[in-house]
Amino acid sequence: MRLLTKITLNLLSISLFIFLFGMVAFYYLLRYQVDQNINFELEKCKKSINKGLNSDHTSINQDFNLNLKVLITPMIKQQSPVSFSDTLLFNKEENRYILYRQLGYIKTINNQAYFIQIFKSLEETDRLIVRIVIIMNLMMIIIIITLLIANRYSSRQDWKVFYDTIEKINNYDVDSRNPFSLNNSDIKEFSDLNRVLLKMTERIKNDYLNLKEYIENASHEIQTPLAIINSKMELLLQWGDMKEKQYKIVSDAYEASNRLSRLNKTLILLAKIENRQFPESKPVNPATMINYQLESLEDLILSKKIVVIKRLDPEVTIQMNPYLAEILLVNLIKNAVRHNVTGGDLIIELSKDRLGIANSGPQLQMDPEMLFKRFHKASAHPESLGLGLAIVQKICLLYGFKIGYSYENGTHIMHVEFSKGS
Amino acid sequence: MKILIVEDENTLSDSMVEYLSEEGHHCEAIYNYFDAVEKIGMYQYDCIVVDINLPDGNGLDLIRLIKKRAITLGIIIISALNSLENRIEGLEIGADNYLTKPFHLAELNAHLKSINRRISYGGNNQIIINEIKLIPDEHKAFVHDKEIILTKKEYELLLFFISNKNKVITKAGLAEHLWGDYMDLADSYDFIYTHIKNLRRKLLNEGCEDYIKTIYGLGYKFELT
Numbered sequence: 001m002r003l004l005t006k007i008t009l010n011l012l013s014i015s016l017f018i019f020l021f022g023m024v025a026f027y028y029l030l031r032y033q034v035d036q037n038i039n040f041e042l043e044k045c046k047k048s049i050n051k052g053l054n055s056d057h058t059s060i061n062q063d064f065n066l067n068l069k070v071l072i073t074p075m076i077k078q079q080s081p082v083s084f085s086d087t088l089l090f091n092k093e094e095n096r097y098i099l100y101r102q103l104g105y106i107k108t109i110n111n112q113a114y115f116i117q118i119f120k121s122l123e124e125t126d127r128l129i130v131r132i133v134i135i136m137n138l139m140m141i142i143i144i145i146t147l148l149i150a151n152r153y154s155s156r157q158d159w160k161v162f163y164d165t166i167e168k169i170n171n172y173d174v175d176s177r178n179p180f181s182l183n184n185s186d187i188k189e190f191s192d193l194n195r196v197l198l199k200m201t202e203r204i205k206n207d208y209l210n211l212k213e214y215i216e217n218a219s220h221e222i223q224t225p226l227a228i229i230n231s232k233m234e235l236l237l238q239w240g241d242m243k244e245k246q247y248k249i250v251s252d253a254y255e256a257s258n259r260l261s262r263l264n265k266t267l268i269l270l271a272k273i274e275n276r277q278f279p280e281s282k283p284v285n286p287a288t289m290i291n292y293q294l295e296s297l298e299d300l301i302l303s304k305k306i307v308v309i310k311r312l313d314p315e316v317t318i319q320m321n322p323y324l325a326e327i328l329l330v331n332l333i334k335n336a337v338r339h340n341v342t343g344g345d346l347i348i349e350l351s352k353d354r355l356g357i358a359n360s361g362p363q364l365q366m367d368p369e370m371l372f373k374r375f376h377k378a379s380a381h382p383e384s385l386g387l388g389l390a391i392v393q394k395i396c397l398l399y400g401f402k403i404g405y406s407y408e409n410g411t412h413i414m415h416v417e418f419s420k421g422s
Numbered sequence: 423m424k425i426l427i428v429e430d431e432n433t434l435s436d437s438m439v440e441y442l443s444e445e446g447h448h449c450e451a452i453y454n455y456f457d458a459v460e461k462i463g464m465y466q467y468d469c470i471v472v473d474i475n476l477p478d479g480n481g482l483d484l485i486r487l488i489k490k491r492a493i494t495l496g497i498i499i500i501s502a503l504n505s506l507e508n509r510i511e512g513l514e515i516g517a518d519n520y521l522t523k524p525f526h527l528a529e530l531n532a533h534l535k536s537i538n539r540r541i542s543y544g545g546n547n548q549i550i551i552n553e554i555k556l557i558p559d560e561h562k563a564f565v566h567d568k569e570i571i572l573t574k575k576e577y578e579l580l581l582f583f584i585s586n587k588n589k590v591i592t593k594a595g596l597a598e599h600l601w602g603d604y605m606d607l608a609d610s611y612d613f614i615y616t617h618i619k620n621l622r623r624k625l626l627n628e629g630c631e632d633y634i635k636t637i638y639g640l641g642y643k644f645e646l647t
Binding site: 219221223224226227228229230231232234235237238244247248250251254255257258261265295296297298299300303330 | 431433434437438440441444500502503522523524525526527528573574575576589590592594595601612613616617620637638639640641
């Protein structure tokens with residue numbers, strides 16, 4: 001849930017709560033005020049009746065409001081003393097009960113005690129109260145809605161900087177040469193956030209550059225001595241007068257130093273892919289590359305009597321680094337050739353969003369997950385570095401491709417899904 | 423061919439001088455940028471082999487200087503820097519090749535041969551070794567003036583052998599020449615074996631002498647007696 005939505009909902013629930021209680025309180029306050037007012041009127045009426053009773057009978061009616069009703073009954077039994085109360089009386093004209101406010105008191109006229117009740121209809125005032133409450137409700141609802149909308153709109157303006165920052169961080173590329181900048185905000189929290197982020201990205205960038213430099217340096221430092229060893233061995237091998245045993249020793253040492261240098265080169269490549277040091281990206285045509293690779297492996301394919309079945313869409317292009325694309329395809333194809341059986345099939349399928357490379361072969365004796373692990377060797381070849389598929393996986397990871405392995409009917413299938421490619 | 427080698431590691435430099443001298447080249451070794459600038463100002467070379475990281479300068483600057491002075495010579499960069507950018511930059515400013523350390527001397531030699539052919543024959547050249555004739559520009563091979571049909575890899579292999587004739591060429595050197603770096607070389611040796619078997623058969627079929635000798639499972643040698 002967005003913070004803005006959350007805030008709006010909080011605000012809405014709080015205001016609804018306050019509004020509900022406020023309205024109930026308002027109703028009772030209003031009611032109380034109106035009752036006071038009517039009581040006052042009844043008192044006035046009482047005075048006027050008393051005055052009338054004490055003097056001339058005829059003058060009584062004149063002061064009487066039409067809404068007022070007076071009932072004078074002789075006192076029969078002990079009645080309650082002076083009191084205000086609400087009561088329902090039956091109205092003959094309208095044929096229904098109507099709510100009245102009554103003032104009852106005892107008055108002694110000519111030594112006879114009378115119980116006098118003055119009634120005032122509450123119908124009018126009730127109607128007024130209801131109307132006031134409704135109008136108040138409407139007003140409140142309008143105010144709350146307006147406030148919420150206004151708040152949402154103004155918050156959105158304030159949050160714009162925040163979303164902008166998120167977007168920029170999301171697209172942050174440590175390898176990018178463009179300077180990283182964030183929009184300024186007049187809100188302290190946001191400007192603090194941006195300041196901290198800027199500081200952090202700068203630190204990351206520095207660390208990254210240091211690491212990059214370190215890798216380059218390490219590579220350089222290791223490669224040079226290796227170059228010396230290799231060249232010396234190569235020279236040594238040119239001496240014609242060595243015994244076979246000596247040749248064997250030199251050749252083993254040469255083999256090992258070669259492996260070391262390839263290992264170093266490959267590990268540096270892996271690190272570079274991980275560090276995204278292949279920023280160049282352009283549309284590459286895998287079909288052309290696949291055909292080229294098959295051509296360069298032609299002899300081996302022939303010698304193993306492998307049947308190549310190609311179902312390539314020549315129109316497919318993928319946006320990626322051409323160098324990495326080549327490494328990806330070489331490793332996959334070569335793998336499929338290497339682990340193929342004599343007379344087996346090599347099926348390469350390429351469509352807009354999928355590359356599948358399948359080869360015949362016996363079932364794996366290990367967990368397929370292990371395939372992509374570094375230094376894991378399926379075959380017993382000492383020359384193998386066991387890094388081929390690790391490189392493939394790293395490249396796929398870099399471009400958001402999905403790589404998978406499956407085994408069906410004696411066929412190993414490696415498939416790459418170009419979820420991001422087009 | 424007169425070659426100037428600019429490499430600060432003198433042991434590596436010595437190896438190159440020794441290997442290339444045996445091939446009949448005249449090599450001069452220079453260990454820093456300053457001396458190299460002086461040398462190319464004073465003498466004429468056919469080719470320069472230059473390291474990028476020199477103690478007192480950058481090999482790329484040396485190449486720029488050569489290009490600025492419009493000196494015609496073949497340029498091979500040898501560097502431990504394997505960044506793609508370095509490689510591209512090197513080739514863009516006019517180098518003919520870029521070799522990453524560690525490299526095989528046979529590989530360096532093959533590149534020099536190719537430069538030599540380009541300089542000496544202007545491209546319209548052929549290589550004749552006894553009964554074998556190669557026309558590099560057309561990727562064609564002949565035995566006793568009869569064309570033999572070779573696959574691309576077989577042709578490359580033959581050219582590489584001929585460039586390094588009478589030298590022991592290791593299987594690793596061959597594999598890297600044919601497929602480059604970053605190829606997991608597991609059973610590349612089987613690949614090479616297959617290629618060599620086919621190449622040898624095709625040559626022998628046309629009555630060519632068997633020049634390709636196996637050296638104790640270590641490598642091969644194109645031996646001219």
